[in-house]
Amino acid sequence: MKRRSLLVFLSMLFYLTAVSGTTDHDGYSDIAEEEEDTTYLDYDNLHWCHSLRLTNGEATCHSPRGRAYRTTQGTRCDMRCDRGYRLIGSSSIQCMANRRWSGTSFCRNTEPPKIRCPRSRIKFADPGKLTARVSWDTPVATDTADKVLDVILVGQQPGTDFNEGANIIRYKVYDQARNRAACKFIIRVEVKRCPALLPPLHGSLACSSDITNYGSTCEYHCDAGYERRGVSGRVCQFDRNWSDDPAECVPMEIKSDVKTASALLAQFFQKRRLLILSAPNTSDPDYELQNVMIQKTDCGLELRHVTLIELVGSPPHETGRIKENNLTSQVVDELRQTFRISRSYFSMVLVDKLGLDRERFITPMASEELFSYIDSFELDEEERESLERHRDLCD
Structure with a gap:
């Protein structure tokens, strides 16, 4: 009877030992497979992993033996990225008996750079011209990761002459992770114009620039046999009015008291x-x-x-x-x-x-x-054109 009881005890002990030595792996990681360490932690013969370095982030590690053993077998590290970065990989890894960490992680820059363009502005054309010369400071871009960024101009260069109308200026910038930022502003050039001048009867006008824009000058010329009465020329002023009064072309004064x-x-x-x-x-x-x-x-x-x-x-x-x-x-x-x-x-x-x-x-x-x-x-x-x-x- 005692012998039979001993056999039953030994059979149950063997079954439990077999069950406890079996591990089911039903978890999955798309970065690295994490191997569960079920071996006994031998602190007399420590296994060391390489030191962790998480660029643009921080690894917070805890070892069963204390702070002096941050890369020994059994050490677990929590991975966190700095602001503007996203963690790719395992958020928690452990130093295993094979002296490798159970997973890999890195921080990817996901925050785009910051750039701010100058304010849009209105410029009046220079006197006597249909363009305006406009200058501005190139905007500076900032980024959480990159210290130096190249800003790309899309449009006309500062310090050049801009044509009448709306001129759109764009800037764009990329960081090393190819995150993009852009901004734009508008330079609107306006040409101040005076009312159109009519040529005098029996005369003509010779005007500079676009005839009626601010700063233009118009000179009066009379046909042969006529003389100018009044100013020789007029200027289009900033208030959109012409200076002085219009001149006239009158028949020339004939001297009839000549002797021959x-x-x-x-x-x-x-x-x-x-x-x-x-x-x-x-x-x-x-x-x-x-x-x-x-x-x-x-x-x-x-x-x-x-x-x-x-x-x-x-x-x-x-x-x-x-x-x-x-x-x-x-x-x-x-x-x-x-x-x-x-x-x-x-x-x-x-x-x-x-x-x-x-x-x-x-x-x-x-x-x-x-x-x-x-x-x-x-x-x-x-003369025919004037007659018409x-x-x-x-x-």
């Missing part, structure tokens, strides 16, 4: 045309008819730079005049001789700006016919 025809004609050289009207007397029917038509075409003659000279009668009652200004008898006689104008019948002589006899008319001419001839054969391209611009003034 050559002195009179010299005043018109390359400036104005002449229409010399001659008649035997003031009661001549052709003269009367032509005089009526001429009086209605003063505006048209001015647009075509034509000055009318009248020679009427015979000595000693002969008269010559330009509008209300009388000519001397010597000038009248020399004019007749120069252009071979008879006193005995009605005629008109058209003289060009070079003083040459261009056409003769022995019968009265309607204004449409006279102007058609001048427009077709006498006007240059610039101001033609409605005579309607």
Whole structure:
């Protein structure tokens, strides 16, 4: 009986010993498999693991034998990363009997850098220009991990001329972990402009820059045979108004009291045309008819730079005049001789700006016919353009 009881005891002891020596591994780690150390900790023959170093983090270790044994078998370390970093791997590892840690860990930078751009701004174009020169300081980027970061500019360089309108400036920066940060600001260039200036009648404007922008200057020029009355030029000011009052182009002042025809004609050289009207007397029917038509075409003659000279009668009652200004008898006689104008019948002589006899008319001419001839054969391209611009003034 005693022998049977002993056999049962030994069988149960063998079964328990077999069960206690079996370990089920049903856990899994995607970083490293953790091998459970079930061996007896022999503190007389210690096994040492290599020292832990967690870059950008901290490993807090606890050893059964105290602080002096932080890398011995059985030591357990808790892994924590600094702010801005994320732990990759095991959060807790143990020094095993094979002198290896049960897992691996490292800290990855997940926080992007910080960058701040200058404020958006509005700049007015420089005087006389359609651009503005703008400068700013390059923004500085900061990061939890990297001390030095290269900032990348996307856009126009500071200290250069920016065109009118919105100009977008961007900066971007990457840290070593390829985390990205970016910022942007806008430089808006505005051009102050004055109202458009109209060229004077019988004249033109010569303007710098874009004609109407701040700082532009416009100079008045009068056509040949006209003189400027008023300022020579005007400036577009910062308040969007032009300086001074507009100038005018008025017919040049003719000196009729000269002593010779050559002195009179010299005043018109390359400036104005002449229409010399001659008649035997003031009661001549052709003269009367032509005089009526001429009086209605003063505006048209001015647009075509034509000055009318009248020679009427015979000595000693002969008269010559330009509008209300009388000519001397010597000038009248020399004019007749120069252009071979008879006193005995009605005629008109058209003289060009070079003083040459261009056409003769022995019968009265309607204004449409006279102007058609001048427009077709006498006007240059610039004069035609000016005539088209101001033609409605005579309607």
